[in-house]
Amino acid sequence: MKTVLLIAFMLCNLQGIKAQNTKKMETNQQDKISIENALENYYFRGIYEGDINLLKQVFKEGILVVGDIKGQPYSKTLKQYLDGVKNRQSPKDSGKPFETGIISIKIVNSIAVAEVKVKMYEFNYFDLLSFHRIDGKWLIVNKMLTDVTP
Numbered sequence: 001m002k003t004v005l006l007i008a009f010m011l012c013n014l015q016g017i018k019a020q021n022t023k024k025m026e027t028n029q030q031d032k033i034s035i036e037n038a039l040e041n042y043y044f045r046g047i048y049e050g051d052i053n054l055l056k057q058v059f060k061e062g063i064l065v066v067g068d069i070k071g072q073p074y075s076k077t078l079k080q081y082l083d084g085v086k087n088r089q090s091p092k093d094s095g096k097p098f099e100t101g102i103i104s105i106k107i108v109n110s111i112a113v114a115e116v117k118v119k120m121y122e123f124n125y126f127d128l129l130s131f132h133r134i135d136g137k138w139l140i141v142n143k144m145l146t147d148v149t150p
Contacts, residue, residue, distance in 0.1 A: 050090030
């Protein structure tokens with residue numbers, strides 16, 4: 001009798017563990033979809049069209065954009081970065097090739113890191129974008145970039 005009760009108890013606990021893992025996976029999948037949407041609809045599209053209003057919707061105010069381009073250090077405030085996007089010819093208007101892609105997204109609770117690529121003009125950017133879920137919305141809180149050889 002004790003063995004039957006022990007087995008029943010263990011089976012109930014295993015089912016509970018499975019339900020918890022499933023719920024966590026669903027939440028991560030929903031978060032991943034939200035970050036993918038933010039990247040596709042605001043980040044990539046904003047860069048392509050030169051639309052700083054789209055970019056402002058995905059960046060948290062006051063962040064820094066840092067890294068290197070062609071081996072030279074690069075550091076800008078968000079305002080400086082957006083001014084640069086606003087005052088350059090957009091890839092859309094240039095008619096030149098523009099390629100983007102999401103390499104990976106890693107999510108832990110309310111933070112995430114996305115590795116993305118942006119190929120435009122003579123640049124082949126590799127970006128590391130740190131996200132934070134603030135008031136239910138995934139926002140970029142840090143952008144690091146480098147220009148890599150294709």
